[in-house]
Amino acid sequence: MLLNYSHPLEISNLTTWLDTTLRSSMPEFWVLFIEFALVIVALLTAYAVIALILIYAERKITAFFQARYGPNRVGKWGLLQSLADMIKILLKEIVKITRSDRFLFFAAPFFMIVASMATFGAIPFGKGLLAVDFNIGVLYVTAVSSVGIIGVLLAGWSSNNKYSMIGAMRSGAQFVSYELSAGFALMTIVVLAGTMQFSELIEGQRYCWNIFNGHISSIIAFVIYLISGHAETNRGPFDLPEAESELTAGYHTEYSGLQFGFYYLAEYLNMFIIASIATTVFLGGFLPIQVQGWDAFNGIMDFIPSYVWFFAKTAVLIFLSLWVRWSFPRLRIDQLLNLEWKYLLPINLVNIVVMVILVLTGLTLKDLFGII
Amino acid sequence: MSSITEYFSGLFTGIRSLMGGMSVTWKELWTKKVTQQYPENRDTLVISDRFRAELVMPHDENNEHACTSCGICQLNCPNGTINITSEMIETAEGKKKKILSKYSWDLGMCTFCNLCVITCPSDAIKFNNTFENAVFTRSKLIQTLNKEGSKLREKKKETLAPKGE
Numbered sequence: 001m002l003l004n005y006s007h008p009l010e011i012s013n014l015t016t017w018l019d020t021t022l023r024s025s026m027p028e029f030w031v032l033f034i035e036f037a038l039v040i041v042a043l044l045t046a047y048a049v050i051a052l053i054l055i056y057a058e059r060k061i062t063a064f065f066q067a068r069y070g071p072n073r074v075g076k077w078g079l080l081q082s083l084a085d086m087i088k089i090l091l092k093e094i095v096k097i098t099r100s101d102r103f104l105f106f107a108a109p110f111f112m113i114v115a116s117m118a119t120f121g122a123i124p125f126g127k128g129l130l131a132v133d134f135n136i137g138v139l140y141v142t143a144v145s146s147v148g149i150i151g152v153l154l155a156g157w158s159s160n161n162k163y164s165m166i167g168a169m170r171s172g173a174q175f176v177s178y179e180l181s182a183g184f185a186l187m188t189i190v191v192l193a194g195t196m197q198f199s200e201l202i203e204g205q206r207y208c209w210n211i212f213n214g215h216i217s218s219i220i221a222f223v224i225y226l227i228s229g230h231a232e233t234n235r236g237p238f239d240l241p242e243a244e245s246e247l248t249a250g251y252h253t254e255y256s257g258l259q260f261g262f263y264y265l266a267e268y269l270n271m272f273i274i275a276s277i278a279t280t281v282f283l284g285g286f287l288p289i290q291v292q293g294w295d296a297f298n299g300i301m302d303f304i305p306s307y308v309w310f311f312a313k314t315a316v317l318i319f320l321s322l323w324v325r326w327s328f329p330r331l332r333i334d335q336l337l338n339l340e341w342k343y344l345l346p347i348n349l350v351n352i353v354v355m356v357i358l359v360l361t362g363l364t365l366k367d368l369f370g371i372i
Numbered sequence: 373m374s375s376i377t378e379y380f381s382g383l384f385t386g387i388r389s390l391m392g393g394m395s396v397t398w399k400e401l402w403t404k405k406v407t408q409q410y411p412e413n414r415d416t417l418v419i420s421d422r423f424r425a426e427l428v429m430p431h432d433e434n435n436e437h438a439c440t441s442c443g444i445c446q447l448n449c450p451n452g453t454i455n456i457t458s459e460m461i462e463t464a465e466g467k468k469k470k471i472l473s474k475y476s477w478d479l480g481m482c483t484f485c486n487l488c489v490i491t492c493p494s495d496a497i498k499f500n501n502t503f504e505n506a507v508f509t510r511s512k513l514i515q516t517l518n519k520e521g522s523k524l525r526e527k528k529k530e531t532l533a534p535k536g537e
Binding site for chain 2: 065066067068069326328
């Protein structure tokens with residue numbers, strides 16, 4: 001019934017129109033070829049643009065947390081600052097380290113960027129804006145995003161530098177530990193939703209987001225996912241792989257120019273990816289706020305395009321991540337591993353059992369209040 | 373048993389203290405920005421009076437200063453930035469008197485330690501807060517503090533007179 005409302009601002013209108021026009025004049029193969037090419041171009045552009053926006057937003061919000069103005073000289077309110085930085089980083093020399101493992105040294109950034117790019121491609125940005133809809137979407141995202149750690153370890157190893165090596169080892173330990181928690185937190189929701197496919201996962205949250213549906217268990221899973229996701233991106237209180245006071249810059253000490261840019265870009269995009277997966281899995285993805293029975297309200301909310309909802313929810317989570325980053329002091333490596341292995345993981349394992357009990361005994365909100 | 377209670381109490385204390393930290397930063401997010409956008413806000417810029425930027429010798433409306441050219445500031449200066457030239461004159465009463473002819477101070481060598489101002493027995497010099505001291509040649513940093521044609525303020529008699537009564 002809700003689908004009867006018109007959505008003039010949805011991008012899916014444009015894509016459907018493009019598809020029908022192409023199909024009317026071309027054979028199937030060329031239609032698909034052109035569409036795939038367009039999807040790749042769109043995703044790559046979005047990747048770069050989102051990174052630039054995130055860098056600007058991060059610098060501004062960071063400044064506000066420290067009672068500063070942040071970048072405000074390049075363009076109005078400093079809006080062109082990250083663009084200027086990008087041009088600078090593209091023009092910089094790529095320094096070739098003499099006694100490094102040349103091949104691995106140059107290959108490492110690509111692992112990082114490809115992993116983050118492949119994850120980025122699987123995110124549902126809006127209605128009809130999902131490039132690939134695997135039936136194991138959640139698993140795919142967890143698997144592919146962990147490839148990035150190979151890039152970090154290779155960078156540390158091939159740089160032939162103790163700072164890089166220590167940074168990479170710390171990053172490896174951290175990533176492997178926290179990936180476990182992140183995976184379990186997502187599995188808790190998979191138990192609740194009964195599917196791993198992103199489109200079904202989102203559709204199931206139309207009137208009741210997963211974070212409310214599984215109430216106590218979901219909220220714990222959400223918090224654990226945010227903490228471990230935050231740790232995976234090597235940011236905030238978990239930034240000891242690149243602790244500048246001890247390790248210069250950690251695993252990317254020896255990188256310069258565009259290669260450093262790859263790591264920088266991937267770091268910001270990983271923050272976005274973690275926030276958008278949390279949005280999709282816990283907060284109803286690109287669906288607007290809907291209340292069962294309030295048709296007029298639902299209609300108004302539905303009029304706002306789905307991608308606006310998606311980016312708004314993601315922005316809230318990114319802000320949360322920045323807020324955490326500028327609140328807490330950096331953890332020591334033993335504290336970091338304590339947090340994961342002594343707190344998050346046991347809580348997570350209990351939580352997943354609690355969730356199974358909730359689902360089996362019909363104590364989720366959907367069961368209790370008869371929400372579809 | 374105690375270790376289990378310790379585990380959970382530690383967990384919840386930790387969460388509460390983290391929340392406390394986040395509430396502090398949340399308040400900080402909305403505080404007034406402290407950045408001084410300097411060249412633009414030159415007119416409204418407030419520099420504390422305590423700021424030591426430039427050594428000056430205050431002169432009154434009669435072009436008189438309080439420096440007796442005793443040389444204590446010169447002796448106390450750790451960098452030797454102060455250089456006093458004085459001359460002996462004979463007053464109308466026939467007394468010999470040392471008067472200041474040139475008080476030279478080198479800004480480039482000064483560490484702004486304030487020792488000269490503290491030790492001056494007649495409060496003849498002080499630091500003010502005009503901080504825009506940049507010049508293009510080093511020689512311009514050597515300044516003469518006493519003004520042209522200035523002389524010592526005659527206040528000894530006024531202060532001595534009440535004592536005599």
